[in-house]
Amino acid sequence: MSASVTSSAQPSFFPVGDNPARVFGLDARTRAQRLAVKAGLQPADSARPGQAAILADLDFTWDPAWLKAIAGRPGTVLTLGNRAVLANVAPHQDPARIVAAMQSGSPCDCGGFERMAAESAELSYHELRKRDRPFVLPLDESNARVVEKAAYDASYKGVTDALTLYLWRGLAFHLTRWAAQVGMTPNQITLVGALLCAATFFLFMGGHYWSGMATGFGFMVLDTVDGKLARCTGQSSWWGNIFDHGIDLVHPPFWWWAWAEGLNYHDDPFERVYELLIVGAIVFGYVAQRFIEGVFMRRYGMHIHVWQKIDSQFRLITARRNPNMVILLASLVFNRPDMGLELVALWTMISLIFHAVRMAQANARAERGAKLASWLA
Numbered sequence: 001m002s003a004s005v006t007s008s009a010q011p012s013f014f015p016v017g018d019n020p021a022r023v024f025g026l027d028a029r030t031r032a033q034r035l036a037v038k039a040g041l042q043p044a045d046s047a048r049p050g051q052a053a054i055l056a057d058l059d060f061t062w063d064p065a066w067l068k069a070i071a072g073r074p075g076t077v078l079t080l081g082n083r084a085v086l087a088n089v090a091p092h093q094d095p096a097r098i099v100a101a102m103q104s105g106s107p108c109d110c111g112g113f114e115r116m117a118a119e120s121a122e123l124s125y126h127e128l129r130k131r132d133r134p135f136v137l138p139l140d141e142s143n144a145r146v147v148e149k150a151a152y153d154a155s156y157k158g159v160t161d162a163l164t165l166y167l168w169r170g171l172a173f174h175l176t177r178w179a180a181q182v183g184m185t186p187n188q189i190t191l192v193g194a195l196l197c198a199a200t201f202f203l204f205m206g207g208h209y210w211s212g213m214a215t216g217f218g219f220m221v222l223d224t225v226d227g228k229l230a231r232c233t234g235q236s237s238w239w240g241n242i243f244d245h246g247i248d249l250v251h252p253p254f255w256w257w258a259w260a261e262g263l264n265y266h267d268d269p270f271e272r273v274y275e276l277l278i279v280g281a282i283v284f285g286y287v288a289q290r291f292i293e294g295v296f297m298r299r300y301g302m303h304i305h306v307w308q309k310i311d312s313q314f315r316l317i318t319a320r321r322n323p324n325m326v327i328l329l330a331s332l333v334f335n336r337p338d339m340g341l342e343l344v345a346l347w348t349m350i351s352l353i354f355h356a357v358r359m360a361q362a363n364a365r366a367e368r369g370a371k372l373a374s375w376l377a
Contacts, residue, residue: 010071011052011088012044014095016102019058021141023148024180024233028058028139034234039067047095055087055095057102061147062086062118063134063154064234069123070116077113078121080136084108085118148177148232155231159305159376161323162316164224172224179229186230187237190244193222197251204258207265209332213325216255220322223248249290252321253283259328259341268338278345285319285348292355296362304358306374311358319344319351 013036019028026034033043036054047053054071062078066086070078074090077098084102089095093112101108118136135150137143152173156165164172179189196219203212226244230236257279263269270278296304305315317323324344331340362372 010040010042011054011074012047013041013054013056014044014047015056015058016099017058019139021139021144021147023061023139023144023151024177024229025183026180026233028061031234032056032058032061035064035067038234038236039064039071041067041071047089047099049094049096050091052091053089053095055084055089055098055102057083057085059083059102059105059138059140060085060136061139061151062136063151064231065123065134065154066118066136073114073116075113076116077108077110078116078118078136079108079110080118080138082107084110085136087113149173151232152176152228155228159303159312159315161318161320163220163322163326165316168221168224172221172228175221175225176228176232179225180233184229186226186233186235187240187243189222189226189229190240190247193219193226194247196222197247201251201254201258204255204262207262209259209262209328209337212258212262213329213332216325220325248321252324253279253286255321256282256324256341256344259337263338263341266337268336270338278341281345282341282348285345285352288352289319289348289355292352292359296359300362300366300372302372302374304355304362306376307358307362307372309375312375314351314354318354319348323347 013033015029015032021028023031036043036056041054044053047055052074054067056067060080060083062085066078070076070086070088074088075093076088077084078086083105084098087095087098089098097109098113100106118133121133123134135154137147137150139147196215200212200216200219203209203215223244226240227236230240260270260275260279263275269275293304296302296307300307305311324347327343327347328337328340331337331343366372
């Protein structure tokens, strides 16, 4: 069965039951309510006849994608096995029967409701950009760690660089759990990361490349942690999004310029004109690629990295900050930081050419009347 989100007035959100299990430092009710608020729903103390409401059995936990899907489908019950997990009770329907089944842990009598089975239903709407079926899991104190891992994995968009996806994914998970348990907010993690980002700039500027690598990689890991913490605990906000993505967008060119300036403290500095050419090529390539990505998104309603499989594969290594830092780290191993920056400039130009060609190919297909769609859809 395929489910798509439809627009309607948002119902209230009513969690049913009680559950002592804690996920990312939050009790089941608090976390469910936070996820509901993030989905645009208003938590309520009870479900009353004549009022639209989303009922959520706290014996279960779920990917927020299910909540958004159910919120757009009045009269629908999401089930796992024979139990009701989420139910959208329309104003003309009586919630008492569903509430009673949830409270007693009884099989759901879904008469009068459309039933959506979590084991077989598929979501197909714009925000879901990956193949995996969203998870629904029973929740108790014995499997809280399993639930945390499922929620953490679900927070990945599926298309990113190789370091984020593979190298420190496990480390970021443990840091996310720790931050949640001690009560840190995503913005606090972002602030710590911003300090490491600034430290990296000044260390590179002074030619302290190995120390800068340490702070830089620390920042890169925290750049993963803050977003995952926000999604897993329902704490993402407009300001947090601006703070995090603003730093991500602005800082890379400053790092590469600082690296070039730091060569003056080594035996192989660039001539000033050559330095301007190298740094200029990197900055131009970086800005031009971002521009192409923005135009592609505006024209075709999806990221260029999810158009075809080759685009997703190239995203793993494209000339963004993380792959570029791998190039620079390798240059330090061979004691050639100057060559490292030259290779970053070369890889940036190659990546720019790749994306420019892909943009041209997409435009040509669209002009022939073909409809572009993501290979992940």
